[in-house]
Amino acid sequence: MDIDDLQKISGLDTDDMFGMVFTWPKLIEKINHQSIDIPSQISVGNKFLEYNNEISNILICGMGGSAVSGDYIRTYFADSLNQPIIVQRNYILPKFASKKTLVIAISYSGNTEETISGISYAIQNECPTICIGSGGKMENFCLGNKVPFFKIPAGFQPRASFPLLLFPILKILDALNITKLDDKVVQEIIQNLKQMRELIRPQTPTTENQAKQIAKKMHKRIPVIWSPYLCVANRFKCQINENAKQLAIAEELPEFNHNHIVGFQSLVKDNPFIVICFRFPSEHANVSLRFEISKEIVKPKVELLELQIQSGNLLVQLVTSTYLGDYISIYLALLNDQNPNTVDSINFLKEQMEVRGQTQSSLMKKLDQLSRS
CATH class of the missing domain: 3.40.50.10490 (Glucose-6-phosphate isomerase like protein; domain 1)
Structure with a gap:
């Protein structure tokens, strides 16, 4: 579509x-x-x-x-x-x-x-x-x-x-x-979302629309979502499940360095996965280093995209990243020829x-x- x-x-x-x-x-x-x-x-x-x-x-x-x-x-x-x-x-x-x-x-x-x-x-x-x-x-x-x-x-x-x-x-x-x-934090969230939606709404063409570009890269692939905050990764996974009607995997760093990362060892080069990394200014310095090492491990076998979230209060970062993820999931639904509103199984x-x-x-x-x- x-x-x-x-x-x-x-x-x-x-x-x-x-x-x-x-x-x-x-x-x-x-x-x-x-x-x-x-x-x-x-x-x-x-x-x-x-x-x-x-x-x-x-x-x-x-x-x-x-x-x-x-x-x-x-x-x-x-x-x-x-x-x-x-x-x-x-x-x-x-x-x-x-x-x-x-x-x-x-x-x-x-x-x-x-x-x-x-x-x-x-x-x-x-x-x-x-x-x-x-x-x-x-x-x-x-x-x-x-x-x-x-x-x-x-x-x-x-x-x-x-x-x-x-x-x-x-x-x-x-x-x-x-x-x-803090009302200042609430107002910052509101302003950030207003600015972001102009950049990623349907009226903005793919050439200028990050959410559409990412959705196209994810199309017909199984997204593996990495984040230092599991709430963001899990929310994005659930939106992909319900809106786009497809499976996704959510993992939190540093935890996945103790299990999930080993699962990439047996992957052949042609596989259905794509890794989506949410990166935050507030992430721990050691988590940032773990991201870089983890990327080195998986890059030979899977495509990896990084979503850099802008700075601000942690709540601002969390809500802003979620807003981007929601838009991506709806575009992915359309690419899958799925109505993002229906949830027949539920x-x-x-x-x-x-x-x-x-x-x-x-x-x-x-x-x-x-x-x-």
């Missing part, structure tokens, strides 16, 4: 994934001006959730893109917060979850069954719980029980709503005085889980029982 042909793009991108991603700066601005009321205490049935307690750890519960936003928060605050941040992608909470565990449950639709299950465990353990979503069963439960709910705009593909899932977490942590959200899984196990219905019953006990 000709990814410079705007008519063909709109014919395949039927729900306007490009348009959704284009709005990221506006979405960030919207969330930045939004606030959330957090009470000092609420009761859900016979359970008491206290929000003024000292927080010893933070659990971010979610699946897919919702959980990915937690990965970014954990990465960003790794060397500045005293409280550990754990991203929970499961039906249950860890045993340590207690009254001193802040639980932030995220589901864009408000109907993600694993997240709903996590909320029930949080209530049982009397964890101060705050939810983020656009509506659904989660919102109904929160409104009915006065659980703090950060409402975000509906109408987006969950994976295209990354700012709507990331920035509410920052607002919540700020509201609880766990950390402060929809089938959800339908079959409800048909065969009535999983969501039973989980909502459990939540209702908690609120009435």
Whole structure:
């Protein structure tokens, strides 16, 4: 497909994934001006959730893109917060979850069954719980029980709503005085994304468009994504999976120097792989050296592309690199003759889980029982 042909793009991108991603700066601005009321205490049935307690750890519960936003928060605050941040992608909470565990449950639709299950465990353990979503069963439960709910705009593909899932977490942590959200950083992100989207949007021809150029190099190949921040590599991998409907591999440096790198030894020269390296000004000096040595190992056998991310606050770097990756994944979808909006396999899984196990219905019953006990 000709990814410079705007008519063909709109014919395949039927729900306007490009348009959704284009709005990221506006979405960030919207969330930045939004606030959330957090009470000092609420009761859900016979359970008491206290929000003024000292927080010893933070659990971010979610699946897919919702959980990915937690990965970014954990990465960003790794060397500045005293409280550990754990991203929970499961039906249950860890045993340590207690009254001193802040639980932030995220589901864009408000109907993600694993997240709903996590909320029930949080209530049982009397964890101060705050939810983020656009509506659904989660919102109904929160409104009915006065659980703090950060409402975000509906109408987006969950994976295209990354700012709507990331920035509410920052607002919540700020509201609880766990950390402060620097407005200068937020404004820098907004300006960087506005500048970048002019360079990589569909109207910009391939000859001047880095995202299109990279997508063309990746076409009909299996991307192996390297990054010093796993959240960026994994997000890009997931976008390639869902948007472009193809497999990808995500690896973090320095960890992959202790396993993954050996896998290249048996590769023949004609192979389907291409290595995409995200490079950051903030990466550790030893990680930079490991990148150079790793490149020497694989270059004889695979093509390798480096994406140099501009300097700035770490959060600025993380969000900017993610924006570039999202655009690349949509162009790759078009090159694969795939509608970037559809996720038939995921929809089938959800339908079959409800048909065969009535999983969501039973989980909502459990939540209702908690609120009435």
